[in-house]
Amino acid sequence: MERRSSHWYDGDGRDAYIHRAWMRRGLPAHAFDGRPHIAIANTASDLTPCNAHLDEVATAVKQGIWEAGGVPLNLPVVSLGETQVRPTAMLWRNMAAMATEEMLRANPIDGVVLLGGCDKTIPSLLMAAASVDLPAVVVPGGPMLTGTFRGTPLGCGTSTWQLSEEVRAGTLSREDFLRSESAMVRSKGHCNTMGTASTMGLVAEALGTTLPGVAGTPAPDARLLEASHATGRLAVELVEADRRPSTLLSRGSFLNAIVALAAIGGSTNAVVHLLAIAGRLGVELTLDDFDRTGSGVPLLVDLQPAGRFLMDDLHRAGGLLAVLAEVRDLLDPTAMTVTGRPLVDHLDDAVVWDREVIRPRSEPLQPEAGIAVLRGNLAPSGAVIKPAAASPHLLQHRGPAVVFDSIEDLHARLDDPDLDVDADSVLVLRGCGPRGYPGMPEVSNMPMPAKLLARGVRDMVRVCDGRMSGTAYGTVVLHVAPEAAAGGPLALVRTGDMIVLDVAGRRLELDVPAAELAARTPAPAAVAAYAAPTRGWERLYVDHVQQADTGADLDFLVGSSGHPVGRESH
Numbered sequence: 001m002e003r004r005s006s007h008w009y010d011g012d013g014r015d016a017y018i019h020r021a022w023m024r025r026g027l028p029a030h031a032f033d034g035r036p037h038i039a040i041a042n043t044a045s046d047l048t049p050c051n052a053h054l055d056e057v058a059t060a061v062k063q064g065i066w067e068a069g070g071v072p073l074n075l076p077v078v079s080l081g082e083t084q085v086r087p088t089a090m091l092w093r094n095m096a097a098m099a100t101e102e103m104l105r106a107n108p109i110d111g112v113v114l115l116g117g118c119d120k121t122i123p124s125l126l127m128a129a130a131s132v133d134l135p136a137v138v139v140p141g142g143p144m145l146t147g148t149f150r151g152t153p154l155g156c157g158t159s160t161w162q163l164s165e166e167v168r169a170g171t172l173s174r175e176d177f178l179r180s181e182s183a184m185v186r187s188k189g190h191c192n193t194m195g196t197a198s199t200m201g202l203v204a205e206a207l208g209t210t211l212p213g214v215a216g217t218p219a220p221d222a223r224l225l226e227a228s229h230a231t232g233r234l235a236v237e238l239v240e241a242d243r244r245p246s247t248l249l250s251r252g253s254f255l256n257a258i259v260a261l262a263a264i265g266g267s268t269n270a271v272v273h274l275l276a277i278a279g280r281l282g283v284e285l286t287l288d289d290f291d292r293t294g295s296g297v298p299l300l301v302d303l304q305p306a307g308r309f310l311m312d313d314l315h316r317a318g319g320l321l322a323v324l325a326e327v328r329d330l331l332d333p334t335a336m337t338v339t340g341r342p343l344v345d346h347l348d349d350a351v352v353w354d355r356e357v358i359r360p361r362s363e364p365l366q367p368e369a370g371i372a373v374l375r376g377n378l379a380p381s382g383a384v385i386k387p388a389a390a391s392p393h394l395l396q397h398r399g400p401a402v403v404f405d406s407i408e409d410l411h412a413r414l415d416d417p418d419l420d421v422d423a424d425s426v427l428v429l430r431g432c433g434p435r436g437y438p439g440m441p442e443v444s445n446m447p448m449p450a451k452l453l454a455r456g457v458r459d460m461v462r463v464c465d466g467r468m469s470g471t472a473y474g475t476v477v478l479h480v481a482p483e484a485a486a487g488g489p490l491a492l493v494r495t496g497d498m499i500v501l502d503v504a505g506r507r508l509e510l511d512v513p514a515a516e517l518a519a520r521t522p523a524p525a526a527v528a529a530y531a532a533p534t535r536g537w538e539r540l541y542v543d544h545v546q547q548a549d550t551g552a553d554l555d556f557l558v559g560s561s562g563h564p565v566g567r568e569s570h
C-alpha cells in the first residue's frame with residue numbers, strides 16, 4: 001500500500017532528496033524504504049506537571065514502533081497545564097487542537113501515537129486526530145500515586161477544595177493547610193481523583209482509542225511503559241490496516257463512552273470534550289444523548305470526589321474493563337477499538353478484585369448516576385448537573401437568586417457579612433461562558449459564603465454558565481446555554497428572583513412572569529467580556545467559539561479536512 005510519507009520521500013528527484021537528507025541524522029537509508037513513519041504527539045512539558053513524565057513514555061513507544069518495523073518521530077505539541085495556564089486551559093484547548101491538527105497534516109507521517117494526561121491534553125489530541133483522520137492511538141499518561149497527610153489519603157484536587165474550605169470555616173489552621181502542600185502530589189502523573197484527566201483517559205479507552213486495559217494505569221507503574229511499548233507496535237499495525245478515526249469511531253463508540261462516563265462517575269467536562277470530538281468526525285451526538293444514554297446507568301465506582309477511593313485503587317480493583325463488564329448489556333457490541341476488535345470482546349477476561357471500589361451492578365452506589373441535562377427558560381439550549389456529586393436534598397429546590405456578574409464580583413462580595421444570603425438561596429454566577437470569560441473556566445463550584453460556612457452549610461444550589469473542575473462536588477448547575485455574554489436569559493436574572501431546580505423533571509426555571517422577563521434588558525456587566533480581546537488567539541476565539549451545548553469548539557474547526565496536502569514546500 002502506498003504510504004502518505006512516500007509523497008515526501010520516494011524518488012530520486014531534488015525534493016525527495018531534500019526531505020530525506022535533512023532527516024538523515026542517524027536514520028539509516030532503509031528508514032525511507034516505505035516503512036510507516038509514526039509521529040508521537042507528545043504533550044510533555046515542565047509547565048504541564050501532570051505530563052512531565054511523557055518523554056519516558058515516548059521512549060517506550062519509540063521502541064515498540066522500531067520493533068514493529070516503523071520509524072518513530074517525536075513531535076512536541078502544545079501542552080496545557082491545568083493548574084498553570086491563565087485565564088483557563090479551556091481557552092487554549094481549541095488552539096492546541098488546531099496546532100496539533102495542522103502539524104500532523106503538514107508533516108510526512110502515516111500515523112500518530114497521542115500522549116496526553118492533564119485535563120485538556122487528551123481532548124485536544126483526539127480532536128486533532130479526528131480532523132486529520134490519520135491512524136491514531138492514545139497512551140493516557142496515568143494518574144499519580146496517592147499521597148497522605150496526617151495519615152489520611154489525599155485526593156489531588158478534591159482535598160485541596162476541602163482543606164481550603166476548612167480554613168475558611170475556621171476548622172483548619174493555615175499552617176496545617178500549607179503543611180499539606182508538599183503531600184498533595186506524591187508522584188508523577190495527573191490528579192488521582194475521578195477528575196477530568198482520569199475521566200478523559202478512561203473515556204478514551206471506552207471510545208476504543210487506547211490499548212484496552214491501559215487507562216488508569218498509574219504513571220509510575222512499570223506496566224504503563226510495557227503498555228506504551230505495545231502501543232508503539234499497535235500504531236504500526238493501525239497504519240498497515242488503515243484503521244483511522246473515521247473508520248473506528250461510530251455513534252456507538254460515543255454512546256459507549258457515555259455509559260462509561262456514568263458508571264465511573266466521571267467529570268462533567270467530558271460532555272464538552274466528547275461533543276467537540278464527535279463534531280470533528282461528523283458523528284451525530286447531542287447534549288440530550290448524555291441524558292438519554294447515561295442518566296439511567298448505575299454509579300459503580302466509589303472514587304472521589306463522589307466517593308471514597310482514588311485512581312490507584314481503581315487500577316488495583318480491575319480498572320475500566322472490569323467496570324464495563326458490569327454494564328456490558330448497555331454497550332454497543334459493534335463499536336470497534338484500535339485493536340480491530342469490538343470493545344465488548346475485551347471484557348471477557350475482566351475481573352473485579354475489590355468489590356468496595358467497583359460495585360456489582362446489583363449493589364450500585366447510585367442506581368441512576370449519569371449526567372442530567374436540564375432545560376427551561378433559564379437554559380433554553382440546556383445545562384448539565386452531575387447528581388452523583390450533588391446533595392440529594394437539593395435536587396428539588398426553589399430559592400431566591402443571589403447574582404454575581406463575574407468571578408471578581410463573587411470574590412469581592414461573597415464573604416461580606418451583609419450579603420443577603422441563606423442556605424436556601426441560589427448562587428448565580430454569570431459571565432463565565434466560552435465567550436464571556438473568555439474560555440469557560442472551572443469556577444461554577446462557587447465557595448460557600450463565609451457566614452453560611454460558619455453555620456455548617458456545606459452545599460447550596462449554584463447556577464453558572466462556566467464549568468466545574470472534575471475534582472469538585474456540590475449541587476452545581478453548569479454549562480448554562482446560551483451563556484449570559486451570548487444573550488442567554490442568565491443575563492436577565494436579578495437578585496431575589498426565584499429559581500426552580502427540578503432535576504427529576506429536568507427543569508431549570510426562572511420563576512418570573514414571561515411579560516416581565518421580556519421587558520427586562522440584560523445586565524450590562526453580565527454580557528461584557530472582562531476585557532474585550534483585540535488581537536491574537538483570544539480575538540479569534542471570541543469571534544468563533546460555539547456554545548457549551550455543542551462542545552465549545554470554534555465554528556470553523558468543526559468537521560474534518562483530512563490529511564492530503566497538495567503543495568510542495570520548495
Ligand code: FES
Nearest residue numbers: 050118190191197
Ligand atoms: Fe493536571 Fe489535575 S491538574 S490533571
